[in-house]
Amino acid sequence: MGNPVQRPLPDVNDPLYQMHFQGLKDNQLRVQQCDACGQRQWPPRDLCKQCHGDRFHWPVMPDQAVVYTYSVVYRAPHPWFKDHLPYAIVVAELENGLRLLGNAFGEDVEKIQCGQLVQAHFQHDEDSGVCLLRWVPTC
Numbered sequence: 001m002g003n004p005v006q007r008p009l010p011d012v013n014d015p016l017y018q019m020h021f022q023g024l025k026d027n028q029l030r031v032q033q034c035d036a037c038g039q040r041q042w043p044p045r046d047l048c049k050q051c052h053g054d055r056f057h058w059p060v061m062p063d064q065a066v067v068y069t070y071s072v073v074y075r076a077p078h079p080w081f082k083d084h085l086p087y088a089i090v091v092a093e094l095e096n097g098l099r100l101l102g103n104a105f106g107e108d109v110e111k112i113q114c115g116q117l118v119q120a121h122f123q124h125d126e127d128s129g130v131c132l133l134r135w136v137p138t139c
């Protein structure tokens, strides 16, 4: 047996995303919110898109969302995904209109529909210590 294939992971130390990934490790969905005007934005930016403020905090969001759009993947883009096919790439909309990308795995992925409720799950990778957002259909 060769070495197991490592899952490709995002750069969790990117300063712009650090608070988000730390939130996931704490089983919390956190997004960037401007200190000056209260605008929440995703993806995070250096400046607020509304007032150009540069100071932010990272409030915890509700962990339920609605499927805005999705795509079911049948061909692995990386060897790690071969054992996880099919899986879905899901853009889920929070109640405040922010849309977050996450994957969905399991036998129900081919039944996913736009408008469906999904629950955020926090997928902890033991080897790397990284936690990723996973959307799980609630029905």
Ligand SMILES: [Zn+2]
Binding pocket: 034, 035, 036, 037, 038, 039, 048, 049, 050, 051, 052, 053
């Ligand atoms: Zn602002």
